Amino acid sequence: MNNIFDKIREQIISVTKEAFLACEKKGTLPKIELPDMAVEVPRERGFGDFSTNVAMQVSKQAKLPPRKTAEALYPEFNFEGTYIEKIEIAGPGFINFYLKRDWLYDALQLIQQKREKYGEVDVGKGVKVNVEFVSANPTGPLHMGNARGGALGDCIASVLKKAGYDVTREFYINDAGNQIERFGMSLEARYLQHFMGEDKVEFPEDGYHGEDIIEHVKSYIDQYGDILLSKTSEERQQALVDYALPINIQRIRETLSSYGIEYDVWFSEKSLHDSGAVKETIDFLKENGYTVEKDGAIWLNGEKLGLDKDEVLVRNNGVPTYMAADIAYHRNKFITRGFDWAIDLWGADHHGHVGRMKAAMKPFGIDSDKLHVVLFQLVRLYRNGEIARMSKRTGKAISLGDLLEEVGRDAARFIFNMKTSGSHLDFDLDLAVKQSNENPVFYVQYAHARICSILRKLAEEGVVPPSVDQVDLTLLKENEEIELMRKLAEYPEEITLSAKTLEPSRLTRYVMEVASSFHSFYNACRVRGEEEKLMMARLILVDSTRIVIKNVLELISISAPEKM
């Protein structure tokens, strides 16, 4: 058993079903087709530990008002062998379940038994999932969109792993196509400007204006001098790209690594062109009538795929588009490599591409539901209450590297994971570095450090957490203790929900709640100096809290300091 909530849900559903059957037998209710029963934790403590609205859902079938339906069920409940202590009918027809405290003590046992594995569930059942994120153009440094996508994608991958999926983290390197061409033209222009003067060489209008381009050229010249002046433009660009691209990719890799992200696969777009996979993909579409030709270009047939318009796959100069490569790439994910599920993280500005990509999977017999695109809204940086603009082109952009230097990995990852992907994110740079209660990162880390301090003090006195079997957990009955245990018991459920919604932000909020419950406990109860049996029980509680906080922080790749 991994999740106490599952067990309780099963018990509640089971006793409720039996109550319905008993009513049917007695004739107090007609035969009822039960819907999927929702068992939820009610908002208010006064409404019990769990509740269900099933009586209201079936009131039409029961031919009784919601409340009367619940009342008919009431006498037929049998709680034997369950955690349930009593039930109440409340409000318009809710059935509220009050549980014996055993479930909380069992939760502590589970935590102590599973330790760092506590929270693992198996909703994924080993399904092979590919999570592709960041996938930035290697033409310059990573920006804030990449930063958010990185934190989100990495956490989604971690959550899915915890939830029992077989996860591959992947970075798609856009090392082919138009962007690279512009990269080469920009490098060439800077190179020529260096020798011939800035006014003599025109910089391409849609080139990359960043300082990093100039730096690449400078260090190239330091090593190789003017040898490219005598070459053709094509050779020159090629040489400069061959020089600068690997450097950029390496930097991206290093920045992401210091951001706490390690990929399983770095997938090159160029390799799809070189291997002929792109051509094969286009040929397949052509042969099966999914393309049309017009104006000398090959288009994806939008009408046939249910899209509003056609999409260019091969330009009239014979060069395939990004779209063509992307179709080949996803075909590779599903067919060549056999992933059951692919999750792509894209900035919201790419949302127009979602429908097209999904539709383009159909000709290959791939269920478009297997591709799930998570769109995240873009980021606005604030400093001194003003927007700090970011643009890859100005050269003054704040890169992910700059951000990590300024606020650190913990704050960056925490803040990027506080909000749901769909909401716009305002990142307050001043707040992120503030070492105060305004900064939520410290709040959670502080809870962890406080616990470690208790454990350290006790260890110095020769007291270490005992085996949970040797402790009388029923001594834990203060409100603050109950609340804390309740929070800890929720963790596997939080993992399940985060995986289902692909919203790891709920874990960030969850760990703040755990910290909050702990701090309240800390102020109300003592561990050290209490009578030994109580001290041991609280030691288990505190240690379990430490385990949960550490597990969550580790999952979102944030440090859990033992001292602060």
Place this chain on the structure above:
RNA sequence: GUGCCAGUAGCUCAGCCGGAUAGAGCAACGGACUUCUAAUCCGUGGGUCGGGUGUUCGAAUCAUCUCUGGCACGCCA
């Protein structure tokens, strides 16, 4: 013009497959350190859930209209 995302407390946001008196953090105000870390805790105030209409026993949640902000509609990615 069409489409996507967002609009909930002063600020930043949860809640959104319909359910009980709409929540949290920060900010504001008032309290708590001779005791395991006060980077903490306890308490108080704060809302026409952008607006209208509809569906329903019941709407922040669904439908529809409308307003505001962001984004996308390219032989860019």
